[in-house]
Amino acid sequence: xxxxxxxxxxxxxxxxxxxxxxxxxxxxxxxxxxxxxxxxxxxxxxxxxxxxxxxxxxxxxxxxxxxxxxxxxxxxxxxxxxxxxxxxxxxxxxxxxxxxxxxxxxxxxxxxxxxxxxxxxxxxxxxxxxxxxxxxxxxxxxxxxxxxxxxxxxxxxxxxxxxxxxxxxxxxxxxxxxxxxxxxxxxxxxxxxxxxxxxxxxxxxxxxxxxxxxxxxxxxx
Numbered sequence: 001x002x003x004x005x006x007x008x009x010x011x012x013x014x015x016x017x018x019x020x021x022x023x024x025x026x027x028x029x030x031x032x033x034x035x036x037x038x039x040x041x042x043x044x045x046x047x048x049x050x051x052x053x054x055x056x057x058x059x060x061x062x063x064x065x066x067x068x069x070x071x072x073x074x075x076x077x078x079x080x081x082x083x084x085x086x087x088x089x090x091x092x093x094x095x096x097x098x099x100x101x102x103x104x105x106x107x108x109x110x111x112x113x114x115x116x117x118x119x120x121x122x123x124x125x126x127x128x129x130x131x132x133x134x135x136x137x138x139x140x141x142x143x144x145x146x147x148x149x150x151x152x153x154x155x156x157x158x159x160x161x162x163x164x165x166x167x168x169x170x171x172x173x174x175x176x177x178x179x180x181x182x183x184x185x186x187x188x189x190x191x192x193x194x195x196x197x198x199x200x201x202x203x204x205x206x207x208x209x210x211x212x213x214x215x216x217x218x219x220x221x
Contacts, residue, residue, distance in 0.1 A: 094141065100208060112199070
């Protein structure tokens, strides 16, 4: 799959068991909404829609082979279908600095339905991530179940006065996180203020050492 460098942010942990959406299928691919949407390279979709990805040589836990979503009122469910999620992952790896985001699964959200949505243009960002905890440079890495190591958070982008940079502000919203090793899925659920079925979402994954991924823009013939 294609690679793309993403902006990263901090997160907080709230985990819960939630129902898994069905796996994406060919029939669930969306009809393109905008003539110019592929200019951004990655798939931008409506809440409730799904898309198919392609296996690559990226690490399996960030290699998206599909994504799906559901909207119930203002509650968004976003699911990453990955090539594999191991029961244990290595955290605080060598060459990852203290407090640097090491892993990330991110869903930018545009309330008004921006067809060129990415993190910078988002109104909200729903994500699961892990920031390295290395109080000493030689602290050894640890092996943990990502269900309990990852942090789920809803973020609000705040642009600085120069409009060339931004910060991601943590919002005090409940975020449910479920990692399914059986289905190789990572699911995030949260209430998103003012989201509708005309809003847009997109999906990104990130490993600070080994690469990043997105779903390529999909065009129906």
